[in-house]
Amino acid sequence: MHGNIIIGQSGGPTAVINSSLAGVFKTARDRGAAKIYGMRYGIQGLLEHKYVDLSEHIRSDLDIDLLKRTPSSFLGSCRYKLPEIKEDHEIYKQIFSLLQDLEIESFFYIGGNDSMDTIQKLSDYGHLVGSDIRFMGVPKTIDNDLSCTDHTPGYGSAAKFIAATAKEIIRDGLVYDIPSVTIMEIMGRNAGWLTGAAALAKGEDCEGVDLICLPEVPFEPEAFLARVEELLREKKSVVIAVSEGITTADGKYVFELAESDSDANADAVDAFGHKQLSGVGKFLADLIAEKLEVKTRAIELNTLQRCAAYMTSRVDVTEAFQVGGAAVKAAFEGESGKVAILKRISEDPYLCITGCEDVHKIANKEKKVPRQWISEDGMNVTEDLIHYIRPLIQAELSPMMVDGLPRHLILR
Numbered sequence: 001m002h003g004n005i006i007i008g009q010s011g012g013p014t015a016v017i018n019s020s021l022a023g024v025f026k027t028a029r030d031r032g033a034a035k036i037y038g039m040r041y042g043i044q045g046l047l048e049h050k051y052v053d054l055s056e057h058i059r060s061d062l063d064i065d066l067l068k069r070t071p072s073s074f075l076g077s078c079r080y081k082l083p084e085i086k087e088d089h090e091i092y093k094q095i096f097s098l099l100q101d102l103e104i105e106s107f108f109y110i111g112g113n114d115s116m117d118t119i120q121k122l123s124d125y126g127h128l129v130g131s132d133i134r135f136m137g138v139p140k141t142i143d144n145d146l147s148c149t150d151h152t153p154g155y156g157s158a159a160k161f162i163a164a165t166a167k168e169i170i171r172d173g174l175v176y177d178i179p180s181v182t183i184m185e186i187m188g189r190n191a192g193w194l195t196g197a198a199a200l201a202k203g204e205d206c207e208g209v210d211l212i213c214l215p216e217v218p219f220e221p222e223a224f225l226a227r228v229e230e231l232l233r234e235k236k237s238v239v240i241a242v243s244e245g246i247t248t249a250d251g252k253y254v255f256e257l258a259e260s261d262s263d264a265n266a267d268a269v270d271a272f273g274h275k276q277l278s279g280v281g282k283f284l285a286d287l288i289a290e291k292l293e294v295k296t297r298a299i300e301l302n303t304l305q306r307c308a309a310y311m312t313s314r315v316d317v318t319e320a321f322q323v324g325g326a327a328v329k330a331a332f333e334g335e336s337g338k339v340a341i342l343k344r345i346s347e348d349p350y351l352c353i354t355g356c357e358d359v360h361k362i363a364n365k366e367k368k369v370p371r372q373w374i375s376e377d378g379m380n381v382t383e384d385l386i387h388y389i390r391p392l393i394q395a396e397l398s399p400m401m402v403d404g405l406p407r408h409l410i411l412r
Helices: 017-030 042-047 061-068 089-101 113-129 155-173 193-201 221-234 280-292 314-332 383-393
Strands: 004-009 036-039 051-053 104-111 134-139 180-186 211-213 237-243 295-300 338-347 350-358
Touching: 004 017, 004 042, 017 036, 017 061, 017 104, 017 134, 017 314, 036 042, 042 089, 042 104, 089 104, 089 113, 104 113, 104 314, 113 134, 134 314, 155 180, 155 193, 155 237, 155 314, 155 383, 180 193, 180 280, 193 211, 193 237, 193 383, 211 221, 221 237, 221 280, 237 280, 280 295, 314 338, 314 350, 314 383
Parallel strands: 004 036, 004 104, 104 134, 134 338, 180 237, 180 295, 211 237
Antiparallel strands: 036 051, 338 350
16 A cells, blocks of 8 residues: 555646556556545646545546547646755745645656656755655656657657648648648757658658758758759649757747747747747748749648647557556655656567656756758758657557547546
């Protein structure tokens, strides 16, 4: 028998973040956790005393299966940055007092890079004051930029959606016998893993996207325009995938090159100081239209790429569930200040196992696409990246359909 646990979700949602929640819940329940609490809206909600007894909302194995198929964050999320411990002890005293009142033995936080910052700070403070509470991170991010893990749950399903969408955009561009250029703007601040997934569209029935521009390589407008002009001499429809965070050689975001004094959000940042990125697709489409005098359009996938549960990868859903379970197992065996990770131990057949890594090696670190996986001219990716991604998008987990639409588990 184990004590009480509490689970939170943080950062941007994914199609499989709730599968990790299901993994934590079911494993903790099966291993004898007394009570399983859920934070409403992450650590920020906990500070406002917003939490629920999850056993009252997840009542059966059918609910667990439905939760695995439910996109976005079942518990709600936040983007809340805890202060440095040396700067503000009071907020930590408040959190630990709440956890003690709830008799919490283990604390689980499902999220990405910034969420692991929260786990790091809470575990460090717990060590400082001699607390027995165990703090474990469960990885989640479509950006796939967490270090020390082969990949992150959420990425495989987002990659599957992007590749499938790219195929459909390519087909759409072939409808009319006129020259055109389509820009797909894909999420990715400093790491181009998501945009690189557009390369998977290429196959026997699809020639694939023509250019892929990632933030790992400085963007050169003149070289880009020259390459697009060359492609237009070879074919009618050109489709280009670009990361929202591509920058010029001097570090300026490409979308900032547009003259948009009226954009009130131009300098907006979140709680972690991340600039809000948007508009590179339209800027490049307008640039091409002006310089090359050709029809263009920009398609911003935006939030659609995060939570397309009808396009989930079964591999992704399964691994998301497994890392949730692995975090519980580790915590119940006495681990703290760790993050559950995935280790690829075989390529053919593909096989990943779970493990744990020190949160200090993961929090506030970024894993980028290796330069050798990007073409020499910086405008495409190599087979190595495609080989890395392909196993992660395999198979499907069909939604539970009711009256023609997917059924989700919701917190009432």
